[in-house]
Amino acid sequence: MSVIELKDISYRYPLEKEDTIKNVSCKFEAGKVYGLIGENGSGKTTICNIIRGFIPSFYKGELRGEVLLKDKKLEEYDYEDLASIIGYSFQNPFTQISGVKETVYEEIAYGLENLGVPREEIIKRVEELLDLFKLRELAQKNPYELSGGQKQRVALAAVVALDPEIIIMDEPTSQLDPKSTADIFEIIDILKKQKKVVILVEHKIDLVAQYCDSIIFMHDGECKLSGTAREVLTNPKVLEMGGQLPQVTLYFLERIKRGEKFDMIPLNVKEAYSILKGEE
Numbered sequence: 001m002s003v004i005e006l007k008d009i010s011y012r013y014p015l016e017k018e019d020t021i022k023n024v025s026c027k028f029e030a031g032k033v034y035g036l037i038g039e040n041g042s043g044k045t046t047i048c049n050i051i052r053g054f055i056p057s058f059y060k061g062e063l064r065g066e067v068l069l070k071d072k073k074l075e076e077y078d079y080e081d082l083a084s085i086i087g088y089s090f091q092n093p094f095t096q097i098s099g100v101k102e103t104v105y106e107e108i109a110y111g112l113e114n115l116g117v118p119r120e121e122i123i124k125r126v127e128e129l130l131d132l133f134k135l136r137e138l139a140q141k142n143p144y145e146l147s148g149g150q151k152q153r154v155a156l157a158a159v160v161a162l163d164p165e166i167i168i169m170d171e172p173t174s175q176l177d178p179k180s181t182a183d184i185f186e187i188i189d190i191l192k193k194q195k196k197v198v199i200l201v202e203h204k205i206d207l208v209a210q211y212c213d214s215i216i217f218m219h220d221g222e223c224k225l226s227g228t229a230r231e232v233l234t235n236p237k238v239l240e241m242g243g244q245l246p247q248v249t250l251y252f253l254e255r256i257k258r259g260e261k262f263d264m265i266p267l268n269v270k271e272a273y274s275i276l277k278g279e280e
């Protein structure tokens with residue numbers, strides 16, 4: 001059963017003449033990671049804001065179609081219910097920091113305090129998250145004095161702290177080095193095992209191929225391709241529409257173009273290795 005479903009969604013921002021999102025339909029299930037990909041301006045963040053109800057309530061504009069959250073229309077939920085079900089980490093981590101807390105520790109605890117969670121429980125939860133997000137050394141620092149990448153990790157920890165069923169991450173690794181990026185993907189894997197719906201907007205396509213179960217490929221406001229990571233990320237149409245494919249996949253597509261045949265197109269080095277080994 002899907003947790004969220006978009007049914008033929010179209011959306012026009014206020015004062016715009018054309019729809020930014022055009023007839024998008026897709027479903028999201030628990031325990032799966034969804035990669036929302038596509039070039040700049042293709043509508044990924046707009047889709048995120050539709051899923052979390054910020055469109056149309058905050059951005060206004062004209063939304064057509066239907067968003068179902070657990071079989072109930074999204075507009076039937078009040079804002080507080082939505083905020084407890086859907087966690088959202090912003091594309092820009094600078095906008096996420098609350099600005100009212102003086103330490104990383106308090107920043108992560110902030111949302112839990114607002115929900116009235118008992119003190120002992122808050123401490124337990126924050127301690128876990130400091131370890132999970134490798135933030136222990138930064139715990140007493142002011143969130144505003146952190147680097148972009150450190151802010152991004154704090155922002156994400158604050159979202160995960162609230163234990164929402166659905167976690168939307170809009171480019172969570174944009175400011176992170178490769179090591180911290182790998183750490184975030186490990187956390188994404190943990191969230192998946194906890195049966196969350198994870199919606200990930202991400203440009204690092206090799207990691208998307210490795211960690212995402214399903215892919216939604218956006219182009220000019222339309223969902224042009226969707227399906228399993230293998231279905232979408234081995235499809236050369238993605239390239240024609242300005243998207244990216246994993247490096248190994250590109251290499252195999254090139255060989256196929258030159259007339260070679262393979263039973264499977266690999267998405268990662270490990271798969272490529274076993275295909276080539278089988279050839280010997």
Ligand SMILES: Nc1ncnc2c1ncn2[C@@H]1O[C@H](COP(=O)(O)OP(=O)(O)OP(=O)(O)O)[C@@H](O)[C@H]1O
Pocket residue numbers: 013014016020038039040041042043044045046047059091
């Ligand atoms: N508040 C707004 N009012 C009008 N148009 C907007 C607004 N926000 C975004 N847009 C337009 O909607 C389109 C989709 O933008 P969106 O931010 O959803 O793209 P994106 O795929 O997230 O891009 P990026 O990869 O750069 O983050 C763009 O053409 C953008 O200019």
Ligand SMILES: [Mg+2]
Pocket residue numbers: 044045046091170
């Ligand atoms: Mg965006």
